[in-house]
Amino acid sequence: MRFLQLVVFRLGDEEYALEITFAQEIIRIPERITKMPYLPSYIEGMIDLRGKAIPVIDLKERFGVEQSERGVDSRLLILNIENVGIGIIVDDVSEVIKVEEQSIERLNAELSGLGSSKVQGVVRIDERLILLLNGLNFRAEVLTSR
Amino acid sequence: MIALAGVEACKIMAEFMADLIPGGVLFGVVERDTFVWVKTSESFTLDIFQVGKRLKEDTTTVQAMRNKKVLTQNIPRTVYGMRVVIVSIPIIDEKGDVWGAFTIAFPKLHPVAAAFGDFAPILAEMFPEGAYIYMSDLTKIAYAQASGKFDMPSIAVGYELRETDIAYRTLQTKKPIIEEIDASKYGQPLTIANFPLYDDEHKNLVATLGIVTPKKTAVTLREMSINLESSLEGIAAAIEELSASATEIHTNEGELNTDIKGIINVSEEINEVSAFIKEIADETKMLGLNAAIEAARAGDAGRGFGVVAEEIRKLSAQSKSTVPRIKQLTDTIKQKVEEASRKSNISLDASQGQAAASEEISASIEEITSMSMELSNLAKTL
Structure with a gap:
């Protein structure tokens, strides 16, 4: 039986997850975010993380989730997808969970296609539905302008 | 001849x-x-x-x-x-x-004695509480007139004057005497006025004329005014005590209010401490999550570390869960304390009202006391 470890985070009322292997670390949102010219508005800017410049993406804006104030629980989740660092602003990083691979419900191809293959499947824990994002597609998605 | x-x-x-x-x-x-x-x-x-x-x-x-x-x-x-x-x-x-x-x-009759039978019956009835009018010669009662309301059967015509009698003393001193006699002698308080009478040439003392009037009303009035004065003194003392305790209540309520504000401050401080606990819990949680990520990246080698990371996360979740409970408790404290403060303010107002009222009563009593003193003085002159 194969297990997957997932990092679960919140955007508005929804919970999302990414495979833990794509995560590098969780930090507080830095006060200083360097704005970048000529970039879509969902890219907040760049930060310096221990000598590496990392773009910061407002994922809620990118996903079209209703905007809400950043609170005390808002965090910057630093991802490392194929050695490219991306920071995404999330409302809260809830937990790290371990699930059986088979328990992940795959979305059918049509639905998956509509969402540009961002969502890979759904994890069901008790009453909660956690949307599992496709890490590999994710990088391309968030960094591709529409 | x-x-x-x-x-x-x-x-x-x-x-x-x-x-x-x-x-x-x-x-x-x-x-x-x-x-x-x-x-x-x-x-x-x-x-x-x-x-x-x-x-x-x-x-x-x-x-x-x-x-x-x-x-x-x-x-x-x-x-x-x-x-x-x-x-x-x-x-x-x-x-x-x-x-x-x-x-x-x-x-040979003194003109007063001659007219006694004419004036005495009329005069005797002219006093509100009645009167007993008598004339004595040099040794005994010669004429006497009772009124409908008042009689002195023990001092009838023929009664021999004794040294203690006022008529006797008038004859001795040759001066008018007006005296009040308490109830011990005749059973009720009396005023006795006795005047010496001289013969036509005003040379020789020949008789006395006396009028005895009961003083029951005046004496009763005097006693009542004395009683009134002493009960007013009692009331004044009681009111003073009341006023003093109202002041004490006022002071206590004021102190209570200060204490209550102190409690509110303390519960706010508790909230601050609990916010700090939440911060630590958040930090710990992030630490736990990062540790988990690090452990996952280390693969099999990081498995043990992963367990530790999990425990840290649980711990942080536990400490964080105390925060809303503390908040709930401090909110309850605040609510109760505010209620207590409100009530204490009401009693503060009430005690202020009480102090004002007792001051008013004191003033009224002072007025009544001075009136009763006047009454007492008046009664003494009756």
């Missing part, structure tokens, strides 16, 4: 006049030293005025005959038992010698 021939005319006139003169009169004709004719009025007699009675040497009549002139004399009480005026007119025969005398005797 009267001629012997005119004596018969005098007798006839005397017969008519005897009962016309108020107070009475005695007429007598004396030959040498013996009464030969006597006319007495119904209201007045003397033992000596009897036909056949012989007169002594020192009598007015004998003196008049001896001196051959009209003689008028006041006879003191000691001689006939009452004061008498005697007028003796010598009777002269044809030769000019003294044959005898025509003697007239009047009872």
Whole structure:
């Protein structure tokens, strides 16, 4: 039986997850975010993380989730997808969970296609539905302008 | 002087006049030293005025005959038992010698005594609580008049004056005496006024006039005003105590309010501490999550570390879960304390009202006290 470890985070009322292997670390949102010219508005800017410049993406804006104030629980989740660092602003990083691979419900191809293959499947824990994002597609998605 | 021939005319006139003169009169004709004719009025007699009675040497009549002139004399009480005026007119025969005398005797009465029967019954009824009016001669009560409301049966006509009696003292001092007598002597408080009375020439003290009036109302009034004063003093003291305790309540409530504010501050401080706990829990959680990520990246080598990371996360979740509970508790504290503060403010207001009211009462009582003092002074003069 194969297990997957997932990092679960919140955007508005929804919970999302990414495979833990794509995560590098969780930090507080830095006060200083360097704005970048000529970039879509969902890219907040760049930060310096221990000598590496990392773009910061407002994922809620990118996903079209209703905007809400950043609170005390808002965090910057630093991802490392194929050695490219991306920071995404999330409302809260809830937990790290371990699930059986088979328990992940795959979305059918049509639905998956509509969402540009961002969502890979759904994890069901008790009453909660956690949307599992496709890490590999994710990088391309968030960094591709529409 | 009267001629012997005119004596018969005098007798006839005397017969008519005897009962016309108020107070009475005695007429007598004396030959040498013996009464030969006597006319007495119904209201007045003397033992000596009897036909056949012989007169002594020192009598007015004998003196008049001896001196051959009209003689008028006041006879003191000691001689006939009452004061008498005697007028003796010598009777002269044809030769000019003294044959005898025509003697007239009047009872000597002080004008007040004479009028006593007229004025006393009216005057006695003129006092609101009645009065007892009396006249004494030098030794005893001679006239007395009770009123419908008040009588003194123990001091009736004929009562012999004693040293302690006011009439006796008036006779001794020859001065008017007005005295209040408490209830111990006659069973009720009295005012007795007694004035000395002198005879016509104002030379000799002959009698006293006294008026006794009951003082029940005045004394009752005085006692009541004294009682009123002492109960007012009691009330004033009680009000003062009340006022003092109202002030104490006021002070206590003020202190209570300060304490309550202190409690609110403390519960806010607790909230601050609990916010700090939340911060630490958040930090710990992030640490736990990062540790988990690090452990996952380390693969199999990081498995043990992963367990630790999991425990850290659980711990942080536990500490964080205390925060809302603390908040709930401090909120409850705040709510209860605010309620207590509100109530204490109400009692503060009430105690202020109480203090004001007791001050007002004190002022009123002071006014009533001064009025009762005036009343007491007034009652003393009644």
